[in-house]
Amino acid sequence: MCGILGLLYHDPNGDAAAEICEGLSLLQHRGQDACGIVTCGPKGRFYQCKANGMVRDVFDTNALSTLIGGMGIGHVRYPTAGSSHHAEAQPFYVNSPYGIVFAHNGNLINTASLLQFMDATAHRHINTSSDSELLLNIFADNLQKTGKFRINEEDIFTAIGGLMEQCKGAYACVAMLAGFGIIAFRDPNGIRPVGMASRKAQGPDTGRDYLFASESVVADASGFGDWEDVKPGEAVIITRNSVTRRIVAQPAPFAPDIFEYVYFARPDSVLDGVSVYRSRMAMGDALAEEVKRVLDENSLSVDVVIPVPDTSRVAALNLAQKLQLPYREGFIKNRYVGRTFIMPGQQMRRKNVRRKLNAMALEFANKNVLIVDDSIVRGTTSKEIIQMAKDVGAKKVIVASCAPPIRYSNVYGIDMPSRSELVAHNRDTASIAQTIGADLVIFQTLPDLIASVRQFNPSITKFDCSVFTGEYVTGGVDEEYLSRLEKIRADNTNAVRPNGIAGGADVVQESRELALGCSGPMNGADDTIGLHNSWKLS
Ligand SMILES: O=P(O)(O)OC[C@H]1O[C@H](OP(=O)(O)OP(=O)(O)O)[C@H](O)[C@@H]1O
Ligand SMILES: NC(=O)CC[C@H](N)C(=O)O
Numbered sequence: 001m002c003g004i005l006g007l008l009y010h011d012p013n014g015d016a017a018a019e020i021c022e023g024l025s026l027l028q029h030r031g032q033d034a035c036g037i038v039t040c041g042p043k044g045r046f047y048q049c050k051a052n053g054m055v056r057d058v059f060d061t062n063a064l065s066t067l068i069g070g071m072g073i074g075h076v077r078y079p080t081a082g083s084s085h086h087a088e089a090q091p092f093y094v095n096s097p098y099g100i101v102f103a104h105n106g107n108l109i110n111t112a113s114l115l116q117f118m119d120a121t122a123h124r125h126i127n128t129s130s131d132s133e134l135l136l137n138i139f140a141d142n143l144q145k146t147g148k149f150r151i152n153e154e155d156i157f158t159a160i161g162g163l164m165e166q167c168k169g170a171y172a173c174v175a176m177l178a179g180f181g182i183i184a185f186r187d188p189n190g191i192r193p194v195g196m197a198s199r200k201a202q203g204p205d206t207g208r209d210y211l212f213a214s215e216s217v218v219a220d221a222s223g224f225g226d227w228e229d230v231k232p233g234e235a236v237i238i239t240r241n242s243v244t245r246r247i248v249a250q251p252a253p254f255a256p257d258i259f260e261y262v263y264f265a266r267p268d269s270v271l272d273g274v275s276v277y278r279s280r281m282a283m284g285d286a287l288a289e290e291v292k293r294v295l296d297e298n299s300l301s302v303d304v305v306i307p308v309p310d311t312s313r314v315a316a317l318n319l320a321q322k323l324q325l326p327y328r329e330g331f332i333k334n335r336y337v338g339r340t341f342i343m344p345g346q347q348m349r350r351k352n353v354r355r356k357l358n359a360m361a362l363e364f365a366n367k368n369v370l371i372v373d374d375s376i377v378r379g380t381t382s383k384e385i386i387q388m389a390k391d392v393g394a395k396k397v398i399v400a401s402c403a404p405p406i407r408y409s410n411v412y413g414i415d416m417p418s419r420s421e422l423v424a425h426n427r428d429t430a431s432i433a434q435t436i437g438a439d440l441v442i443f444q445t446l447p448d449l450i451a452s453v454r455q456f457n458p459s460i461t462k463f464d465c466s467v468f469t470g471e472y473v474t475g476g477v478d479e480e481y482l483s484r485l486e487k488i489r490a491d492n493t494n495a496v497r498p499n500g501i502a503g504g505a506d507v508v509q510e511s512r513e514l515a516l517g518c519s520g521p522m523n524g525a526d527d528t529i530g531l532h533n534s535w536k537l538s
C-alpha cells in the first residue's frame, strides 16, 4: 500500500511543498520505505526530492525550500513490485510528451505483456523494475498518440481511457503535467482509494485550492472540505481554471479492497463513504459474537481483553464492551517504531515486534487473556506477543482476529506475494493456533467482516476479498501467474535487490540500474528535475 497526494493552489506562486509534506506525514502509515515530492514552478519547471526513508527524514527545511511552485504531487512508498531500491522511489518523471510526473498506489498484474508492448511497439525505455514507472510510460504513450502540440482535457481523458484498456490490476494514481494541472484516476474496479477536496484559496483571491489524497484524513487536517471519492474508472483533471471529471473505463464491478478497512487506512479516514473507525467498531461487535460462541463450545472463560496496538484497539474495545469484559492495554507500544507488517524482510519484522511492544506483567499474570488483533498474516506479531504474554505469566492465551484466515496471495498492492509465508495457508484453525503458540484462535467469518463494512454503505455490493477467498476481481490471475509471482517476490528476495517486476528484469538490467542509480542526476540542472537528496539517504 502506498499513499498518494496531489495539491494545486490557485496561486501558482504559492508554496505547495510544505503542505504536501504535511499531508504525506498523515499518510505515512501507508508506506514507510521511501517518499518523494515533485512540484511545478510558475514557469512550468519541475522540482524534485525523493529518497528512501520516512517523511520526517527525507524532507528537512532545506529540501523543502528547493521545491518551488504552487502545485505538486507526493508519494509514500511500500514496495510491492520491483524492489525497495531508491531508484524506485516515487513520483516518477518522463519528459515526453509535455513533462509528466506520476505517483501510484496499487499493483499491475499484466506487467509482462506491458513491458513487451513498451519494448516492441511503444519503444519507450523502462529504467527500473517498478510497475509504476511502467504505468507512467503507458500513460505517456497514450498522450503521445494524440500528436498534439498542446493538449486539452479531452485528450487526457482519451489517453487515460486507453491506459485503462491496457493496464490490469489495481491503480489509484495522481499525475501532474508541466504548467497544466494535476490529474487523478482510479482503476475500473476501484480497488485502491483516492479522493478529492477543495477549499477557498488563501488571500484576497476568489479561486479555490484543490487536493487529491489516498485518504480523507489529509483533507480534514489541512482544512479542505467537500471530500469526494474518485469513482472507479474515473479520471479527474484540475487546472487553475477548471475541474473536469469523467468515467473513462468500460463498466466493471466496483470492488474496493476490504483490507483497507481491516488494517491499512487510518481510523479517522472515510473511504468510499465508510468510516474506517465505525467499520472497525462493527468488526469488534461481530467478532464478540463469534468469540462467545467458540468460548462456550470450548468451555473456556476469559478474564481480560487486550488489544495489539495500534490497529486493533478500536475493535478490541467494542468487543470487550459487548462481552462485558475488562479491556486493558497490556501491550505498551514504543511510539518511535513504525508499523511492522509493512517493513521489508521477515527478520526485520520479527525483530521490530519485540522493539515495538512490551507486555505488562500485571495485566497478564495468572489470567486467561483474550488478545485481539485486526489480522494474522504471517503470524509474526502473534507468535512474538503470545510468547511475551506467556513469559509474563498468562495462564491461557486466546487470540481473536477481526479478519478471517488469510490464505491467498495479494496481487493488488499489499506485500503478500507468497502463499507459503501465510500462517493460515494450508492450515486449519487448530494448527494455526499450534503454530503461533496460542491455546485457541478465533477468526471473524467473512460474511461478518463484509457486513461490518457494508452496513455503512450498502451501495458497495462487492469487495476485493482475494486474500481470504483466492478470487481475483480483475481476472488474469491464475496458478501460473501466482507461482511465478511467488518465485520472483518470495520473502527476502525483494528486500533490497532492484529486480523482480513480474516479467522479470535480468541481471544486466539490474547492474545497469545500479550504475545509473549511483551516478547522480539523471537529467536537468541540479535545481530542477534532477535529484536533490535522492542518493544521500539510501
Ligand atoms: O501476522 P503478521 O504478519 O504479523 O501481520 C499482522 C500484524 O501486522 C499489523 O500490525 P503493524 O505492526 O504493521 O501495525 P499497527 O501498529 O498499525 O497494528 C497488523 O495490525 C497485525 O498486528
Ligand atoms: N503498495 C503500493 O501501492 C506500491 C506501488 C508500486 N507497485 C510500487 O511498488 O512502488
Ligand SMILES: [Mg+2]
Pocket (backbone or CB within 6 Å): 308, 309, 310, 311, 312, 373, 374, 381
Ligand atoms: Mg498490528
